[in-house]
Amino acid sequence: MKIKDIRASVHTTSIEVPLLEGRVAGYGRAEQKEFVFCEVETDEGLTGVAVTGHFLARSVVAALEHHFLPVVADLDPREVEAVHQRVWQKLNPRTMTGVVSSALSLLDIALWDIAGKHEGRPVASLLGGARTQLPVYVTFGFPQYDRDQLAEAARLQVAAGFTALKMVVGVDGGGWREDARRIRAVREAVGGDVDLMIDANYxxxxxxxxxxxRAVxxxxxxWFEEPLHQNDARALADLREHTSIPLAAGQMEGHRWxxxxxxxxxxxxxLQPNPCYCGGFTEARKAAHxxxxxxxxxxxxxxxxxxxxxxxxxxxxxWILEWHLGMGQVGLQLFPGSPVPEAGKISLSGRPGLGLDVDRGALRDTLVR
Structure with missing residues (x-):
């Protein structure tokens, strides 16, 4: 089996956010307007799919179609180490991140999807098959909420069955003091038996x-997720020594180093390796090990x-999976019938590959280019 073609496109959509009137453009924060959909085709007719986020989306498409495809065409899609070796040698010998990492993530995820379909096994099983069900937390705390809305939105998510919640900090005009007040409002709203995470997005x-x-x-x-500019490891280590709040980071890092x-x-x-940014499942598995x-x-x-x-x-x-209200909705638009959280847990479908069925109409409706 050989890689025959790589197709990628930029898309945009809108989502519904509880307590906010109308639909919100994009899928979260103001800059999260676009995402990239990728499909890899083999000479045997098997295809794999992948998605990544908004970072320089058009450049990611160009990289895949004009640079990655000539390098990986005719390689066996199941031999992911060989594919990565070729990409590193030909396209990224100086270990850069950004566009090249996002493009590699899309390619790699699609290849694992192909391998799973070929073997008749889920990607999770190919990666090790440690479990078939995961605990879930919901990222609900969008910056568009005022403090009272934030507390009410938290109560709504608990009523919906979530036992773990995450909210955004670091973007309110009132600074860290207002963040502290917002955190306290949520904690008071949901009580002490609900896990609460905060995310500063660097x-x-x-x-x-x-x-x-110190204030909270x-x-x-x-956990306190990605609190510092540039994910500065030295400064994160210093912060970790000065707080009892566990620190989490790594979701936007582009490779294992x-x-x-x-x-x-x-x-x-x-540690939070995300296959949609770090170089796919191949790189995320190394980070997990x-x-x-x-x-x-x-x-x-x-x-x-x-x-x-x-x-x-x-x-x-x-451990625990993020159900981001925005990206969760986008996923269900593109891949209807996919797993959804129930009572704070999510069960994998057990279907081969990623187990995703693409809604071609949704792809057309959301297409930017």
Whole structure:
């Protein structure tokens, strides 16, 4: 079996967010407007699919179609190490990230989908098959909410069956003090038996992050995700020594060496490799094995749960899956009938590959180019 073609396209959509009137353009924050859909075809007619996010989306499409395809055409899609070796040698010998990592992620995910379909096994099973069901947390706390809406939205998600919630910090005009008030409002709204995570998306200075962590130490947070500019491993390690709140990071890192730095610097308590950004399942598996050696759990951040669920289900140290309200909705638009959370858990379908059926009408309706 050989790789025959790679097709990629840019899409956009809108989502419904509880308590906000009308539909929200994109799938989360203001910049999350576009995503990339990719399909890899083999000479035997098997195809694999993948999705990644908004970062330089048009450049990712160009990279796949004009640079990656000539390099990997005619390789066996099941021999993922050979594919990665060729890509590193020909396209990325200096270990850059960004566009090349996103493009490699799409290619690799699609190849695992093909391999699973060929073998008649789910990708999670090919990765190790540690479990078939995962705990789930919902990323519900969008910055568009005011404080009262945020508390009410949290109650709605608990009523819907979620026992773990994540909210965004670092973007409110009131600074870290308002973030602290918003965190307390959510904790008071849902009580002490619900896990609560906060995510700064790299937006704090080390000093600001320390101020916020100190202010909410008593809120029993499950983790503080990506608190610092540039995911600075040195500064994260320092922050970790100054707070009892566990730190999580890694979802946007583009390869195993950046993820290794987080682990070896003792910068995180939870590692978050996301196959949609780090180079696919092949790279995410290596990061998970690295974390396993250091007795660290692997959790999901960065969205696109219909893909990351296979990493967590496959690996021994896989833990909890993010159900991002925006990216969850996008996934169900493109792949109707996919697994959804129930009572705070999600079960894999057990179908071959990723187990996803593409809605071609949805692809056409969301197409940008």
């Amino acid at each position: 937006l704090f200075t080390p000093t600001e992050a320390k101020y916020l962590a 130490e008593d809120c029993d947070l499950t 950046r993820l290794r730095e987080l682990v070896e610097r003792r910068a995180v308590d939870i 690295l974390a396993q050696i250091y007795n660290l759990p692997v959790a999901h951040g960065g969205g696109w749960p219909l893909f990351s669920m296979h990493t967590l289900a496959g690996m021994m140290n896989g």
